[in-house]
Amino acid sequence: MNSNSERNHDTYIYPGSFDPPTNGHLDIIARAARLCGRLIVAVGRNREKKTMFSVDERLDMLLGAVSGIGNGGNGGNGGSGDSGANSGNSGNIDVVGFSGLLVDFAGRCGASVIVKGLRAMSDFEYEFQMALLNKHMDDELETIFMMTNIQHTYLSSSAVKELALNGADVSGLVPANVYAKLKAKIDERNI
Ligand code: PNS
Numbered sequence: 001m002n003s004n005s006e007r008n009h010d011t012y013i014y015p016g017s018f019d020p021p022t023n024g025h026l027d028i029i030a031r032a033a034r035l036c037g038r039l040i041v042a043v044g045r046n047r048e049k050k051t052m053f054s055v056d057e058r059l060d061m062l063l064g065a066v067s068g069i070g071n072g073g074n075g076g077n078g079g080s081g082d083s084g085a086n087s088g089n090s091g092n093i094d095v096v097g098f099s100g101l102l103v104d105f106a107g108r109c110g111a112s113v114i115v116k117g118l119r120a121m122s123d124f125e126y127e128f129q130m131a132l133l134n135k136h137m138d139d140e141l142e143t144i145f146m147m148t149n150i151q152h153t154y155l156s157s158s159a160v161k162e163l164a165l166n167g168a169d170v171s172g173l174v175p176a177n178v179y180a181k182l183k184a185k186i187d188e189r190n191i
């Protein structure tokens with residue numbers, strides 16, 4: 001584990017599955033990037049979880065979506081990820097893939113803060129458990145929660161997938177590049 005001296009107090013990590021990224025995720029990314037010098041958006045590779053998009057596809061969608069929203073900051077090089085050739089950066093936002101425990105990856109990146117978005121009380125129990133477990137594993141890593149923008153409280157990746165798979169128009173719920181990718185994936189599946 002990283003010692004305190006190796007941590008950068010200005011480096012935050014925003015982890016998630018991002019399967020696919022939604023406007024709610026992008027809102028948290030933009031707001032978190034304004035709070036810190038460097039924001040690492042970390043895409044989890046979870047072999048147990050069946051995802052619609054591969055890690056590389058999710059990295060690619062996130063990179064397209066964050067393009068232009070990071071500020072100058074002291075952005076990294078996007079190269080600290082554990083997987084995915086598609087990692088990269090925009091301003092002070094790095095987009096990278098990781099596998100294994102989040103606390104270990106955060107330690108390797110020198111991050112001092114985990115950022116999570118909270119939509120409603122229903123998120124709280126799970127996020128509270130994760131935050132306490134992560135704190136138990138690495139006492140120097142803090143978790144902070146950002147309340148989602150009110151217009152995104154109902155939004156989740158699973159809802160977006162379900163709506164899109166059933167033919168609903170989700171263009172207002174995800175970034176334009178994600179919408180195009182989602183449509184292409186569904187068309188490809190229906191061939
Ligand atoms: O968007 P999600 O699905 O809530 O993101 C979940 C993610 C990737 C943040 C979470 O599954 C995670 O942290 N995975 C790494 C494994 C780990 O450290 N688990 C927490 C302790 S049990």
